[in-house]
Amino acid sequence: METTYKTAKNKSSAFRKILGWALLLLLLLGGGYIYYRYYFVFGEGVKSGYLNYAVKKGNLFKTYEGKLIQEGFGSAKVGTGISSNEFEFSIESDSIFNLLEVNSGKYFDLHYKEYHGVLPWRGNTRYVVDQVVNMK
Numbered sequence: 001m002e003t004t005y006k007t008a009k010n011k012s013s014a015f016r017k018i019l020g021w022a023l024l025l026l027l028l029l030g031g032g033y034i035y036y037r038y039y040f041v042f043g044e045g046v047k048s049g050y051l052n053y054a055v056k057k058g059n060l061f062k063t064y065e066g067k068l069i070q071e072g073f074g075s076a077k078v079g080t081g082i083s084s085n086e087f088e089f090s091i092e093s094d095s096i097f098n099l100l101e102v103n104s105g106k107y108f109d110l111h112y113k114e115y116h117g118v119l120p121w122r123g124n125t126r127y128v129v130d131q132v133v134n135m136k
Contacts (some may be wrong), residue, residue, distance in 0.1 A: 036116065042126075043114040046133055047087045051108050054091065054100040063123040064091035066100055068110065090123020092130045099132055109134035 049070035056064050070085035091097045111131035
């Protein structure tokens with residue numbers, strides 16, 4: 001009878017150990033996915049153009065958003081004709097927003113970071129402007 005109890009206890013202990021490792025692995029994989037999707041910087045670069053607008057908006061999270069009109073023409077959708085190239089972005093900080101807000105219509109070179117996913121408190125787009133490189 002005692003050997004049956006020890007065998008059942010060993011099986012239960014082994015099951016708990018396997019379950020613990022599986023949960024740890026799931027947590028690590030989930031954390032890695034969240035980091036890759038929302039915090040890993042996929043690309044960085046500079047976009048240039050005329051600032052169309054800079055606004056603060058949002059229902060729950062108030063974020064800074066902007067739009068740059070780039071030189072040249074492109075087609076937004078097949079069959080719609082010619083349209084301007086637009087770069088919609090979110091703005092990282094108050095100081096950058098204030099600079100853009102008072103200089104709407106001017107030509108800017110903006111440094112941005114591109115993420116795979118959008119976080120509501122970071123902005124409405126995957127592109128986040130973190131620096132004004134040049135203003136004309």
